[in-house]
Amino acid sequence: MRKTIIIASTILVFILFIIFFVSRFKNQSPATSNQSLVTPTAVILEEDQESRIRNQELVNSALSFTPYEDENFRFDYSAETNKLVVQEKTPEAREKFFEWTNQNGLPELAGNPELVVFENQNNNLTIQQFNNSDQDFDPVIDFLNIFLNFGRGEENSNQNFPTSNLQLPNQTSNLQPPTSGFIYYAQCDSPYADLPLPDGSCNLCQAGCGPSTVAMITASYLGPNFNPQTIVDMYKSRGFLLSCAGSRYSDAKSLLQSLGLKTTDYLVFDYESSDQVVSDFKKYLDAGWTFFTLANFKENGGGHYFWVTEIDDTGNIWAYDPYYGRFEAPPINENSRYPYPKYRLAFGVKK
Structure with a gap:
């Protein structure tokens, strides 16, 4: 009798073990199956x-x-x-x-x-x-x-920039330019258009918006003895880059400072339109600063320099532009090409 009880107990324990094992397998198998479908992935650069x-x-x-x-x-x-x-x-x-x-x-x-x-x-x-x-x-x-590459920018003005008839909501086409009394120089269609740059292969009209802008600033603040010819000569004598590849805004800043003009730190923008930069500009302009400015006038084009002198009550940015402003009385409304120009960098300057 005792032997029978031992055998029965052993069989019962074995059956319970089988039931327990099967139950555990059923509970875990779905999760295991789902996990097996997850394949590790890696982000691979093209x-x-x-x-x-x-x-x-x-x-x-x-x-x-x-x-x-x-x-x-x-x-x-x-x-x-x-x-x-x-x-x-x-x-x-x-x-x-x-x-x-x-x-x-x-x-x-x-x-x-x-x-x-x-x-x-x-x-x-x-x-x-x-x-x-x-x-x-x-x-x-x-x-x-x-x-x-902060502080090492260049420009190349021999680009055919498109213009746009799109206008800001607060802009009207018959706006009258503000009267500033600054001196204007055009890089093209002017007595200085054929002025050779130091490298000898390009002239002021082709790649001279940088020195033309510097000439306008210096002539307006320091006197009419400064013009594109004198500024190009200064670039050359100081070994500044000025060629078909353009010119550096850091050199423009250095030259203006050496002549006794005050400048601010750089304001860097990420190809932003006028409505995105106008508040930054206006704070400085209200304090008497003007802006040596670098911007793009088409999506994949080179940069172009001009001189921002005023912002009106409706947010229009007015500038002395050595290229686009040559056919009308300065300053011109840069917002007339909205959403261009796309602003990249500027620094303030004043006497």
């Missing part, structure tokens, strides 16, 4: 985007060496094309530049037409410059470029 980010890193690394000049070449950066420019001064310039890149830990710049543009002794480009219209807009790269 090959071209990886290449562009790598190129941007190389450019940023090279910025610490700019500007550089020796007896063979001059090395500098162009913010408009986001390229490094090598001006060849001797026949051995390119070979010496390659040696220099190796010595300074920048060997990837050698023979890299995506990043480096060469200008020969006659200042003609020997490698095609980067065409912004063929590049997809990448906000990450553009944002890095603005802030990592």
